[in-house]
Amino acid sequence: MRLFYQQKVIGKKSRKLQKIPFSIEEPVTTLQELLVQLVTQQVQQYNDKKVDTPLHLYLTDQQIEDAAQHGKVHFGEKKNDTLQSVDQAISTMLQAFQDELFLVLHNEDSLDSLTTPLTLQEDDVFTFIKLTMLAGRIW
Known part of the structure; x- marks a missing residue:
């Protein structure tokens, strides 16, 4: 089943919400099951991303414009070659929720x-x- 997710960080006015497609393979009945599947997919995508440097070190004007709309222009390379733990990511997500x-x-x-x-x-x-979290002091 194809679903979409979008992310919003409060305080970032310039970011447009973009629907990102994802699919679920197993039927889910609760929010926790859905979040576990989504986090698992995201960690697997991150771990599958190559660490190699790109063959070309330039971006087209269209790529720069598209990236600027999302608030970050980068080459898409991954700086860290350590694999992330799916179990740790799920635990962190559940605690954050x-x-x-x-x-x-x-x-x-x-x-x-x-x-x-x-x-x-x-x-x-x-x-x-x-x-x-808001920064400040309570007087």
Whole structure:
């Protein structure tokens, strides 16, 4: 089943939300199962990314323009060659959700619990909003 996700960091006004497709292979019934599958896919994609330097060290004007819209112009290379642990990433994600460091929206509905039952349809959109802590002092 094909789904989409989009990410938003509060305070970054220039970033447009872009729908990124992902697919799930196993049926999911809860938010936790969906998040575990998504994190597993992301870690596998990261680990599969090559560490090699590119053959060409230039970007086209179109690539620069596209990257600038996302807020970061880079060659796409990976600087770290260590493989990331899927289990550690899942544990970190679950702890971050429990600590309310990010919000999850399913289409327009907020999901507040990992045990929230999901009814998924093709092309549903999940939005992840990373929350940032405010700096300051309480007088």
